[in-house]
Amino acid sequence: MDPLTETQDERSPPGWSLGAAGGEASEQRRGRAETRRPGESPSTAEDGEEALEEKLKGLAFRKQTKAISRSGLQHLAPVQSSLPTLTNGPAKDPRAAVDWTENAVNGDHLWLETNCSGDLCYLGEETCMVKIAKSAPRRKCAGCKIVVHMACIEQLDKINFRCKPTFREGSSRCLRDNVLRHHWVHRRRQEGKCRQCGKSFQQKFFHSKEIIAISCSWCKQAFHNKVTCFMLHQIEEPCSLGAHAGVIVPPSWIIKVRKPQSSFKNSTRRKKRTSFKRRTSKKGTDESKWRPFMLKPLPSPLMKPVLVFVNPKSGGNQLELYRKVPNLRILACGGDGTVGWVLSALDELQMNPQPPVAVLPLGTGNDLARTLNWGGGYTDEPVSKILCHVEDGTVVQLDRWNLQVEWSPAQPEEGTQKLPLNVFNNYFSLGFDAHVTLEFHESRANPEKFNSRFRNKMFYAGAAFSDFLQRSSRDLSKHVKVVCDGTDLTAKIQELKFQCIVFLNIPYCAGTMPWGNTGDHRDFEPQRHDDGYIEVIGFTMASLAALQVGGHGERLHQCREVTLTTYKTMPVQVDGEPCRLAPSTLRISLRNQANMVQKSKRRTSVPLLNSHAVPERLRLRVNRISLPEYENLQFDKERLRDITPVGIVVVRGDCDLETCRLYIDRLQEVRRSPECFCSI
Numbered sequence: 001m002d003p004l005t006e007t008q009d010e011r012s013p014p015g016w017s018l019g020a021a022g023g024e025a026s027e028q029r030r031g032r033a034e035t036r037r038p039g040e041s042p043s044t045a046e047d048g049e050e051a052l053e054e055k056l057k058g059l060a061f062r063k064q065t066k067a068i069s070r071s072g073l074q075h076l077a078p079v080q081s082s083l084p085t086l087t088n089g090p091a092k093d094p095r096a097a098v099d100w101t102e103n104a105v106n107g108d109h110l111w112l113e114t115n116c117s118g119d120l121c122y123l124g125e126e127t128c129m130v131k132i133a134k135s136a137p138r139r140k141c142a143g144c145k146i147v148v149h150m151a152c153i154e155q156l157d158k159i160n161f162r163c164k165p166t167f168r169e170g171s172s173r174c175l176r177d178n179v180l181r182h183h184w185v186h187r188r189r190q191e192g193k194c195r196q197c198g199k200s201f202q203q204k205f206f207h208s209k210e211i212i213a214i215s216c217s218w219c220k221q222a223f224h225n226k227v228t229c230f231m232l233h234q235i236e237e238p239c240s241l242g243a244h245a246g247v248i249v250p251p252s253w254i255i256k257v258r259k260p261q262s263s264f265k266n267s268t269r270r271k272k273r274t275s276f277k278r279r280t281s282k283k284g285t286d287e288s289k290w291r292p293f294m295l296k297p298l299p300s301p302l303m304k305p306v307l308v309f310v311n312p313k314s315g316g317n318q319l320e321l322y323r324k325v326p327n328l329r330i331l332a333c334g335g336d337g338t339v340g341w342v343l344s345a346l347d348e349l350q351m352n353p354q355p356p357v358a359v360l361p362l363g364t365g366n367d368l369a370r371t372l373n374w375g376g377g378y379t380d381e382p383v384s385k386i387l388c389h390v391e392d393g394t395v396v397q398l399d400r401w402n403l404q405v406e407w408s409p410a411q412p413e414e415g416t417q418k419l420p421l422n423v424f425n426n427y428f429s430l431g432f433d434a435h436v437t438l439e440f441h442e443s444r445a446n447p448e449k450f451n452s453r454f455r456n457k458m459f460y461a462g463a464a465f466s467d468f469l470q471r472s473s474r475d476l477s478k479h480v481k482v483v484c485d486g487t488d489l490t491a492k493i494q495e496l497k498f499q500c501i502v503f504l505n506i507p508y509c510a511g512t513m514p515w516g517n518t519g520d521h522r523d524f525e526p527q528r529h530d531d532g533y534i535e536v537i538g539f540t541m542a543s544l545a546a547l548q549v550g551g552h553g554e555r556l557h558q559c560r561e562v563t564l565t566t567y568k569t570m571p572v573q574v575d576g577e578p579c580r581l582a583p584s585t586l587r588i589s590l591r592n593q594a595n596m597v598q599k600s601k602r603r604t605s606v607p608l609l610n611s612h613a614v615p616e617r618l619r620l621r622v623n624r625i626s627l628p629e630y631e632n633l634q635f636d637k638e639r640l641r642d643i644t645p646v647g648i649v650v651v652r653g654d655c656d657l658e659t660c661r662l663y664i665d666r667l668q669e670v671r672r673s674p675e676c677f678c679s680i
Helices: 023-034 042-071 150-158 172-176 242-247 264-272 277-289 317-321 336-349 367-371 383-392 432-443 453-470 490-496 541-547 627-633 637-642 657-667
Strands: 111-113 138-141 147-149 184-187 213-216 222-224 254-256 293-295 306-309 329-334 357-361 394-407 427-431 480-484 500-504 534-539 554-559 561-566 570-574 577-581 584-598 617-623 645-652
Touching (some): 138 150, 147 150, 317 336, 432 570, 432 577, 490 554, 627 637
Antiparallel strands (some): 394 584, 570 577
């Protein structure tokens, strides 16, 4: 297409508006009014006209509803009172979690409690069921971000406004149509700029009931609610999923599978068989393997889909569903315990290759998150930026260690015979720090006292000071035996009278470096989390106190296997999970290496969810003015704008200045000379 021209075909037809119907009917009505038969009574003609008009309206409405429903603009279609209302039986509670069962309905909203008192009901005043009670309870959809009253949720079904789709039906027609289209939503408030004209959305504080924008809930493209900005062809336009398309699992990949049902013919044949043990066994196997959903991914080197887990209650079935997704990455939101649970679930599934795991630190210590450059806690960083870091992060390995416990029945004492975890990623310790952690764990029977990271750390400090005065771990060295790769360290431990022994894989204690900097020490190597060695460190009360100001413990050994024997009940902790362990023999050995995502320290550019993107085309008005005229009129912008217009050029939105000058040179049909210096 020539950039100097602009066709009217690509713009919306004059007078077209979203949800408008009956235009054809009005034209037909005027034509019929002019061609009334002579002698026909007005009442009879009017009755026939009204009946025909209703039919034409219905046809226009159905045609328009069909086109709108494909693109997610169902709510823009007019509501016909004569049509039967959509009912789903008795009223049901609003869904607040994703349904992965066979009863899942595509386009279901996920309603969350909200206190958005300033947001109007999405239905507007005409359709809203609550027009007087401003304090009526509301819900906000986690998918498309609309806000409605509780009493208005059923009205969304009546106008057929669904949330953005998350899967495809298993029918052959749906499998052929794998194009994801925009999901357009009306907005009364919108940030950023219009995708078409590039102008900001005017926030009308005193007229907030007016719809100012139409945006896609997938790619976040937004347009002014004007015919000149929102084009007709954009309704059926494919959606690119926006700036984070690389981390989103497209709905076209997820397919809902119909439950297999045996036909009557097959059941008749099955009855005639004298022996059907194999058939029954096969049927049972098929039913056990059946899943409501399956994935058919399209591999792409540019895609790194992200699966988010908030806590262990998120459900491990999602890992089974997404196990075949190529380049999958997992974001574990929580503390070190949540990360350990995700890694253990990956071990059980035996995924090959194992997807790398990123960490959003929401716990107290967050030692693993600190090691991988994710920080010691969440600091209100934008979600868009976090997803960019997950996508661009470097994949590194993390050593994971097995813990095998053999209880000693010859020394019966109080205490548990099993550890809370049999695998650790961070550290395993016994003595002073485990005793403090155990007190904190036992005090969490009142969770209201531990609702912030600061309170947790203050309790740790108080418990540590109390245990320091009581010196409850002073005899630790007399009741343990430590053998590392065949080297017995018991004599050294008793000589230095350690009150805490730590088997360390990464830095711990909220970012401290217990191993320290080895420097020129020839006996020890710098600590690494991917070298297959575990560091053994001993602490006295003095070295523990110096740890917070840059000190380190006593380095004992770097080894691959450890045999630890305890001769009395003592507190131990595994990745922050404490217990009182009865006399036992513990063996520590390397389990495997997990793939982790290490956050890059710097990022050159971060795409925004609703980036101020440049329109695909720009219309530039060109004026030609001489330098003397410009000097006289430079303070009069109105006259300067209207003087000697040359024309309009249409260029690409990402066109550079040099290319624009070529178009301007083509537009100008004047001779250049040294005597006539002009400014454009």
